[in-house]
Amino acid sequence: MNQKIRIKLKSYDYNLVDKSAEKIVKTVKSTGAVVSGPIPLPTQKKIFTVNRSTFVNKKAREQFQLSTYRRMLDIYSTTSKTVDALMKLELPNGVEVEIKV
Numbered sequence: 820m821n822q823k824i825r826i827k828l829k830s831y832d833y834n835l836v837d838k839s840a841e842k843i844v845k846t847v848k849s850t851g852a853v854v855s856g857p858i859p860l861p862t863q864k865k866i867f868t869v870n871r872s873t874f875v876n877k878k879a880r881e882q883f884q885l886s887t888y889r890r891m892l893d894i895y896s897t898t899s900k901t902v903d904a905l906m907k908l909e910l911p912n913g914v915e916v917e918i919k920v
């Protein structure tokens with residue numbers, strides 16, 4: 820095959836992203852392919868501001884933050900074994916996986 824596969828992982832919990840990236844690296848290295856990464860991509864932060872009370876205290880506000888953690892892996896010199904191992908791999912819930920060939 821000899822093609823490049825790029826895997827992007829995305830989650831709200833950094834532990835899940837790191838564990839799933841580690842799992843992918845282990846399985847790919849066991850099949851004999853070359854792995855570059857995991858490369859940490861910038862964390863996206865969304866901040867939401869909400870009024871504490873509904874009517875009286877306009878100045879009393881609360882802020883919430885939602886962080887999205889991302890990692891990227893590049894896999895080189897893949898074989899059919901590598902692709903099969905990646906397809907059979909079970910990742911934890913809460914991790915979004917995007918694969919480009």
